[in-house]
Amino acid sequence: MGNDKIRVGIIGVGSWAKYGHIPALQTLKEFEVVAVSSRKQETAEKTAAEFKIQHAFGNEQALIDHPEVDLVAVVAPAPEHARLVKATITAGKDVYSEWPLTTSTADSEELLSLAEAKNVRHVVGLQRRMGASARYTRDLVKQGYVGRIRGVHMTVSADAFVPEMSARHSWAFDPSNFSNVLSIYAAHFGDMLFRSVGFPKKLTAVIETHFPFFTVMETGAEIPNTNPNEVMVIGTLEGGGLFSMQVEGAQKHRTGLQIDISGTEGVLRITNSLAFQNKHDNAIEGINGEATTFLPLPIPDKYEPLAKSGLDVSAQDLAYLYAAYASDRKNGTSEASNFKDAVRQHHLIDEIYNTSMDFFE
Numbered sequence: 001m002g003n004d005k006i007r008v009g010i011i012g013v014g015s016w017a018k019y020g021h022i023p024a025l026q027t028l029k030e031f032e033v034v035a036v037s038s039r040k041q042e043t044a045e046k047t048a049a050e051f052k053i054q055h056a057f058g059n060e061q062a063l064i065d066h067p068e069v070d071l072v073a074v075v076a077p078a079p080e081h082a083r084l085v086k087a088t089i090t091a092g093k094d095v096y097s098e099w100p101l102t103t104s105t106a107d108s109e110e111l112l113s114l115a116e117a118k119n120v121r122h123v124v125g126l127q128r129r130m131g132a133s134a135r136y137t138r139d140l141v142k143q144g145y146v147g148r149i150r151g152v153h154m155t156v157s158a159d160a161f162v163p164e165m166s167a168r169h170s171w172a173f174d175p176s177n178f179s180n181v182l183s184i185y186a187a188h189f190g191d192m193l194f195r196s197v198g199f200p201k202k203l204t205a206v207i208e209t210h211f212p213f214f215t216v217m218e219t220g221a222e223i224p225n226t227n228p229n230e231v232m233v234i235g236t237l238e239g240g241g242l243f244s245m246q247v248e249g250a251q252k253h254r255t256g257l258q259i260d261i262s263g264t265e266g267v268l269r270i271t272n273s274l275a276f277q278n279k280h281d282n283a284i285e286g287i288n289g290e291a292t293t294f295l296p297l298p299i300p301d302k303y304e305p306l307a308k309s310g311l312d313v314s315a316q317d318l319a320y321l322y323a324a325y326a327s328d329r330k331n332g333t334s335e336a337s338n339f340k341d342a343v344r345q346h347h348l349i350d351e352i353y354n355t356s357m358d359f360f361e
Helices: 014-026 041-051 060-065 080-088 106-119 130-141 167-173 181-197 313-331 339-360
Strands: 006-011 031-035 055-057 072-073 095-097 122-124 149-157 200-208 213-216 220-225 230-237 241-246 256-263 266-272 283-288
Touching: 006 014, 006 060, 014 031, 014 041, 014 313, 031 041, 031 060, 041 055, 060 080, 072 080, 080 095, 080 106, 095 313, 106 122, 106 339, 122 339, 130 181, 130 266, 130 283, 149 181, 167 213, 181 230, 181 241, 181 256, 181 339, 200 213, 200 339, 230 339
Parallel strands: 006 031, 006 072, 031 055, 072 095, 095 122, 149 241
Antiparallel strands: 149 256, 200 230, 213 220, 230 241, 256 266, 266 283
16 A cells, blocks of 8 residues: 555445545555444445455544544445534644535534644535536636637436335435435535536525425335425626526436536536436537537546546546545645535525525515
8 A cells, every 4th residue: 555645434335435535546556445333334345245345333533533544435424414524633643524514504614713723624525516517617617618608508407316215215204314316415416507607696595395395215115305306596707697506306107317507608518418427428519609509518638637547427527526636635625616615606506595595474
């Protein structure tokens, strides 16, 4: 094991850890996954054996305290994030937290303050902004492809958070656990979008719960549901222009992602047939100048510096986020999404909730 590698310990070995984090990290020469932990020792050991990882723990604190772990990645369910991130910061180690950072704005603000006081590097899993298509879109806007932005429209449709769920996901039924279409999908895609076009200056929103009950698949039990299944937001952007955002969950006829960014000089269109577990990156088309039809805008090679890995794009975006953290750690920069970005997203979601309640008064 080379001393120059960043040694990672992963807390939580569910599907996203095994589909996203571990494969992404194992494609990056700067990293080595040295430990995993799970609430069950046998689960940790099984995952460690599957991915050839040296250490397996049934206790999260043992992983956090292990001297061979430089970066702790918290990939446990959202209600566990605050406790585990705080323990990692207290141990003086760099920390990666999946989004959402915590289940409340106040807790996330506290963790940001603790991380800054302890002078540890902190990363939050808002990885969509790091993808090649997202970075190219951001530069096209910055370089004036569309001119001054007039209007931005985004729709996202996914089959996630369906009304029939397994008992092992029942923790997500409680809205206080902050795991629903608004807090997950709207946050991820909103962060990607607003990083390109500027963040909202003013907004109003409507959220809707289309399914009044969750049904537990194993038992047929019906649990009252107050989590949003759909959100629509309209508003103005900091730099000018209007925006609209619609995010829809529990849609079996999923339509993926569509974004139009129109301006005084042209229009950009970004599409993908899927919102998650994408085989291909977002397609970008544009029309400006004297053109009369949209033309493809292939992503230049410089936006894809990582070696082709065969990972789905959702996991490849994660690799780009880890690579940005490694670069930040080496060069003292701050390109990776961090707890400040997380707090900003919390405040945005709070505003969406609050204005939605105003709408119905």
